[in-house]
Structure formats: structure tokens, C-alpha cells
Amino acid sequence: MNSNKTHHREKIALLFFLLFLAMTGLMGRLIFLMVFRSEHYSAMASDLHERERTIKAARGNIIDAKGTVIATNRTVCTISVIHNQVKQADEVTAVLSKELGLNEAEVRKKVEKYSSREIIKTNVDKTLGDQIRSYHLAGVKVDEDYKRYYPYDTLASTVLGFTGGDNQGIIGLEVKYEQYLKGLNGKILTMSDAAGIEIENAAEDRIEPIAGQDLHISLDVNIQRYCEQAAYQVMEKKGAKRVSIIIMNPQNGEIMAMVNAPEFNLNDPFTLNTAAEVPANEKEKQDLLNKMWRNPCINDTYEPGSTFKIVTAAAGLEAGVVKLTDQFSCPGFRVVEDRKIRCHKVGGHGSETFLQGMMNSCNPVLIDVGQRLGVDNYYKYFEQFGLKGKTGIDLPGEASTIMHKKEDMGLVELATVSFGQSFQITPMQLITTASSLVNGGNRITPHFGVSSVSSDGKSVHTFTYPVKEGIVSKETSETMRYILEQVVSExxxxxxxxEGYRIGGKTATSEKLPRSLKKYISSFIGFAPADNPKVIALITIDEPQGIYYGGTIAAPVIADIFKNIFPYLGIEPAEEKTVSSFRISG
Structure with missing residues (x-):
């Protein structure tokens, strides 16, 4: 019996010991939580009682070269509900569905959903937001927000780009300069009770938003609008598929205008800009939207045709394999290996100098210059002029040049490349390279961004762009300006x-692939003044109907644009020049 008592006492002692250990552990844990983790759990408790709403930061404006705002913001509202604060669910559902034009069942589903905050609709017009606020519905929140607004609707649509529902840039300058434009959102912090209902008259903490920086760009609204008008006129007159125009300062790469007609409405970017193409399903519609949003000046490549003869001529002059007075003969074709490559003039140009060959846009003359250079030399200048890489323009999605690999380039390929066929570049690459060849030999970087300025005007960031000097000598550049001036004058x-102005330029008519379709791109690149270029322009007319020669339909468009923008740019008529103003070396 004593042994049983002893056994029970041992069990009781063990139980008390285990309880003591448990209590000690609990006390230790409690002390640890209260002393060492107090801040953490205090913060968690606060989070349970705090409600946070975002105050959207105003996105920075985009401002043109003359100070005109071309992208800004409009105040809109975000309508949301907080379930635990709603007192009359039926009334809230009825009012919101009626005022917002939404399906009542969908609104009710959100109103009755157990969540800290349920968004009913964003981008609501401020007038309507104020109307909903006037109902004083418990649990309904009307927060002011910003929606991107473009005062000129379609102006430079593929350049500016647009923003999505979260006000972030999607394409164009809007996405390229997102880090400068977007700003920093603020917050509203309010307190709620255990049931999640906001405490009346409780202190409200606000973290004010920081507005995005304004982006100042080189694009000029006046020049852009005139170029768009010219593009639409020629597109309608020639029944063309598309017309693109670029106007740029060839000395520093600042782009004054970039048109891709037809443009689309930036304030309604998800509506197709043509009724001719009706999508069969959502995937097809998205494909058409992506196509509409493309910027052909930088995203698409094409065979440049005779405008590329500028490059072959500059390479030949720089390498010393040709002079202006060199004699050539054009019977209307050249035979290269087993290929008969024709000139655009069927009967040929006969005997002509290199200068005359350029003025006549004679294929055989440029083929001969290419053959004199040879594949190695031609590739050397192709790379030296910057044609193998991208231009570095401050727009997303720039395409690269599509060129034969050096080891795959034979004499036939060299011949066709010499006059602008069998390879592809972007219009932006062409105008940038041409600018660099006539501005004294400096490879510039085309761009729109000039500076960003904070909303208070205190912080200014000026953008800089690389320049590669000496891609050709000043003498070669001067000769090229003279040649291209003669192309326009005679x-x-x-x-x-x-009349009265010195213009340089080059025409082109390139046949699209496949050749059997007989579809063409007509183009012209021109600059002025010819002796000291301050403006350069390139127009491409995609699939014109009827007469399609670049010299006939593209050159007059640039002439008309120049005639109207020269006074605006302060480009004065030239004094009467004499033949001796440029010495032709023999």
C-alpha cells in the first residue's frame, strides 16, 4: 500500500514539474512578445484598424518645342465600396448601377462581397463622381484620380503613345520616359473599429503625392499639323495605304515632326481607325490594334531604293574610288556575273559623268561604284556610317537593318545593294545616315526628349545624346551636298x-516584295539650305495608285512643306550663287 502512495506522489510531482515548465515557457514567451516584439505586434494591430486608399500622382505633361501642352491630365473619379461600412446595400446597388450605367447584378455582387475595398468603376467623369458623392451613401467612396488627356486627339499618336487604366505608359514617349512622367502616389490612412467601420472624427493621415515631371520635346505642333495635313492629302489623292513623314534638324538630331498617316485617336486608342477592317474575334481585333499602334518610321523596314545611292556615293568618294568628273556609260543595264540588272531608263543614259549619273539616278553608275569599292570596303563603310546598328532614337521598338552577311555577299548582292535593293532599313535609319553625311560627317542620334522639369520648376534634367564625329571627311560631306543640290536643281x-532656296535631295521608287505584286513605295529625302543644312525631311508613300514615281509624287509634297515651314524656321532665301561656289576636282 505504501508503494502505491509513493507511486502516486511521484506522478503528482512529475505533473507539477511539467506544469511548472509549461508555465515558465508561457511566461517566457509572453515576456518575449511584450518586450522584444511589442513594436511588431503593435504595428499589426494598427494595420487591422487602418484603411489605406491611394492618392494618384498627377502624370507630368508633355510639352512641345514652343511650350504647347500636347499631353496632360483630366480629373476623374474612382468609385468603390467598403462592405463593412455599407448600411443600405439595396440603395447603394440601385444608385451605383443607375448612375454608372452598370449591370445591377454585377454591382450587387461587388457591394455584398466581403473585402476591405471593392472598386466599382474607374475613370468616372468628375461631374458624375460629384453627383454620386451628393447621395452621401454609407460605405461608398469617391476618390479623385487622373486620366491622361490629349488635347489634339490624333496628333503624333504613334510618337506620343498613350497610357493604360493604371495611368502607366504603354507605347511611344509615354512609356520611354515613364520614370520621369509617372510621379509618386500618395496615401490616405483612416482608422476603423473592430467591425471594420471607419471611426467618425478620427484623425486622417495623408501622404501627399508627388507629381510627375513635365517632358519637354523637340516636336513642334505647328510643323506636325502641317505635315499631317500634307500626308492625308497625298494619301487620299494617290489612294495610298500609308504615308510617313519625318522632319528633323540634321545638325543635332532633334525631330520636329513625325507623321504616320492614318494616325489614331489617343483619347480612344482601343477603337480602330478604319472601318475597312472589321475583326472577326478579339484576337483579330488585338492584332489590328497592334498594327494600328505601330510606328512605321522606326518599327518597319523597307528597301530604300535610290535614296540609298547617297550612301554608295559617299562611300565611293571617301574611299577615293570615284570623282565627280569620272566618265561612265549606261546602255540601260549592267551584267554582273550571270545577272542582267536594268536601269530605270530602258534605253540607258549613254555617256555621263559620275555627277550626271547621280542627277539621273542611274543604276549602272552606282553599280560600278559599288564594284570599285568591293565587298570588304563597302561593308567597312556600311558599318562606319552606322547602318549596321540602330539609330538609338528615344522611342521603343526600333527595328534593326536587315543586311546580307558579309560572307554571303557576292558581286550580284553588292550590285543590288549599291542602288538600294535586296536589303532593308527603317526610314529613321535612312534619314539619320543621310543627315550625318551632309552635316559635315557627324553621326547624330535622332531624338524627341529635350529636358524634364519638376512640377515646381526647381529640378531640371537635360537629356544628352551621343555623337560620332568624322564618319566621312568634311570634304566628302561638302561634295555630297553639292551633288544632291544638283539632283534637285537639274x-x-x-x-x-x-525658287530662291538652295535645296538638296534624292528621289526613290522601290518595288515591294514579292516583285510579282507590282506594288511600290515612293519616297524623297530633301534638306535645306543645301550649303548648311538646318532641316531635313523624308517622305515615304506606301502603295500609291497610278503614277508612283518618287520624283513625281513624293518630291512635290516635301517642296510644299518646305515652302510653308521655311519662314517659320527662319530659313531665308539664298543669294544668287555662282558656279564657282563649288570647285569640281578632276
Missing amino acids: GSGKRAKI
Whole structure:
């Protein structure tokens, strides 16, 4: 019996010991939580009682070269409900569905959903938001927000780009300069009770938003609008598929205008800009939208045709394999290996100098210059001029040049490349390279961004862009300006001539692939003044109907644009020049 008592006492002692250990552990844990983790759990408790709403930061404006705002913000509202604060669910559902034009069942589903905050609709017009606020519905929150607004609707749509529902840039400058434009959102912090209902008259903490920086760009609204008008006129007149125009300062790469007609409405970017193409399903619609949003000036490549003869001529002059007075013969074709490559003039140009060959846009002459250079030399200058890489323009999605690999380039390929066929570049690459060849030999970087300025005007960031000097000598550049001035004054580009002004330029008519379709791109690149270029322009007309020669339909458009923007840019008529103003070396 004593042994049983002893056994029970041992069990009781063990139980008390285990309880003591448990209590000690609990006390230790409690002390640890209260002393060492008090801040953490205090913060968690606060989070349970705090409600947070975002105050959207105003996105920075985009401002043109003359100070005109071309992208800004409009105040809109976000309508939301907090379930635990709603007192009359039926009334809230009825009012919101009626005022917002939403399906009542969908609104009710959100109103009755157990969540800290349920968004009913965003981007609500401020007037309507104020109307909903006037109902004083418990649990309904009307927060002011910003929606991107473009005062000129379609102006430079593929350049500016647009923003999504979260006000973040999607394409164009809006996405390229997102870090400068977006700003920093603020917050509203309110206290609620254990049931999640906001405490009346409780202190409200606000963290004010910081507005985004304004982006100042080189694009000029006046020049852009005039170029768009010219593009639409020629597109309608020639029944063209698309017309693109670029106007740029060839000395520093600042782009004054970039048109891709037809443009789309930036305030309604998800509506197709043509009724001719009706999508069969959502995937097809998205494909059409992506196509509409593309910027052909930088996203698409094409065979440049005769405008590329500028590059072959500059390479030949720089390498010393040709002079202006060199004699050539054009019977209307050249035979290269087993290929007969024709000139655009069926009967040929006969005997002509290199200068005359450029003025006549003679394929055989440029083929001969290419053959004199050879594949190695031609590739060397192709790379030296910057044609193998991208231009570095401050727009997303720039395409690269599509060129033969050096090891795959034979004499036939060299011949066709020499006059602008069998490879592809972007219009932006062409105008940038041409600018660099006539501005004294400096490879510039095309761009729109000039500076960003904080909303208070105190912080200014000026953008800089690389320049590669000496891609050709100043002498070669001067000779190229002279050649291209003769092309306009007496050669194939004479429809770009403007009385009293010195214009340089080159025409092109390139056949699209596959050749069997007989579809063309007509183009003209021109600059002025010819002796000291301050403006350069490129127009491409995609699939014009009827007469399609670049010298006939593209050159006059640039002439008309130049005639109207020269006074605006302060480009004065030139004094009467003499033949001796440029010395032709023999």
C-alpha cells in the first residue's frame, strides 16, 4: 500500500514539474512578445484598424518645342465600396448601377462581397463622381484620380503613345520616359473599429503625392499639323495605304515632326481607325490594334531604293574610288556575273559623268561604284556610317537593318545593294545616315526628349545624346551636298525645287516584295539650305495608285512643306550663287 502512495506522489510531482515548465515557457514567451516584439505586434494591430486608399500622382505633361501642352491630365473619379461600412446595400446597388450605367447584378455582387475595398468603376467623369458623392451613401467612396488627356486627339499618336487604366505608359514617349512622367502616389490612412467601420472624427493621415515631371520635346505642333495635313492629302489623292513623314534638324538630331498617316485617336486608342477592317474575334481585333499602334518610321523596314545611292556615293568618294568628273556609260543595264540588272531608263543614259549619273539616278553608275569599292570596303563603310546598328532614337521598338552577311555577299548582292535593293532599313535609319553625311560627317542620334522639369520648376534634367564625329571627311560631306543640290536643281528631284532656296535631295521608287505584286513605295529625302543644312525631311508613300514615281509624287509634297515651314524656321532665301561656289576636282 505504501508503494502505491509513493507511486502516486511521484506522478503528482512529475505533473507539477511539467506544469511548472509549461508555465515558465508561457511566461517566457509572453515576456518575449511584450518586450522584444511589442513594436511588431503593435504595428499589426494598427494595420487591422487602418484603411489605406491611394492618392494618384498627377502624370507630368508633355510639352512641345514652343511650350504647347500636347499631353496632360483630366480629373476623374474612382468609385468603390467598403462592405463593412455599407448600411443600405439595396440603395447603394440601385444608385451605383443607375448612375454608372452598370449591370445591377454585377454591382450587387461587388457591394455584398466581403473585402476591405471593392472598386466599382474607374475613370468616372468628375461631374458624375460629384453627383454620386451628393447621395452621401454609407460605405461608398469617391476618390479623385487622373486620366491622361490629349488635347489634339490624333496628333503624333504613334510618337506620343498613350497610357493604360493604371495611368502607366504603354507605347511611344509615354512609356520611354515613364520614370520621369509617372510621379509618386500618395496615401490616405483612416482608422476603423473592430467591425471594420471607419471611426467618425478620427484623425486622417495623408501622404501627399508627388507629381510627375513635365517632358519637354523637340516636336513642334505647328510643323506636325502641317505635315499631317500634307500626308492625308497625298494619301487620299494617290489612294495610298500609308504615308510617313519625318522632319528633323540634321545638325543635332532633334525631330520636329513625325507623321504616320492614318494616325489614331489617343483619347480612344482601343477603337480602330478604319472601318475597312472589321475583326472577326478579339484576337483579330488585338492584332489590328497592334498594327494600328505601330510606328512605321522606326518599327518597319523597307528597301530604300535610290535614296540609298547617297550612301554608295559617299562611300565611293571617301574611299577615293570615284570623282565627280569620272566618265561612265549606261546602255540601260549592267551584267554582273550571270545577272542582267536594268536601269530605270530602258534605253540607258549613254555617256555621263559620275555627277550626271547621280542627277539621273542611274543604276549602272552606282553599280560600278559599288564594284570599285568591293565587298570588304563597302561593308567597312556600311558599318562606319552606322547602318549596321540602330539609330538609338528615344522611342521603343526600333527595328534593326536587315543586311546580307558579309560572307554571303557576292558581286550580284553588292550590285543590288549599291542602288538600294535586296536589303532593308527603317526610314529613321535612312534619314539619320543621310543627315550625318551632309552635316559635315557627324553621326547624330535622332531624338524627341529635350529636358524634364519638376512640377515646381526647381529640378531640371537635360537629356544628352551621343555623337560620332568624322564618319566621312568634311570634304566628302561638302561634295555630297553639292551633288544632291544638283539632283534637285537639274536632275531627277527637280519637282522639289523652290525658287530662291538652295535645296538638296534624292528621289526613290522601290518595288515591294514579292516583285510579282507590282506594288511600290515612293519616297524623297530633301534638306535645306543645301550649303548648311538646318532641316531635313523624308517622305515615304506606301502603295500609291497610278503614277508612283518618287520624283513625281513624293518630291512635290516635301517642296510644299518646305515652302510653308521655311519662314517659320527662319530659313531665308539664298543669294544668287555662282558656279564657282563649288570647285569640281578632276
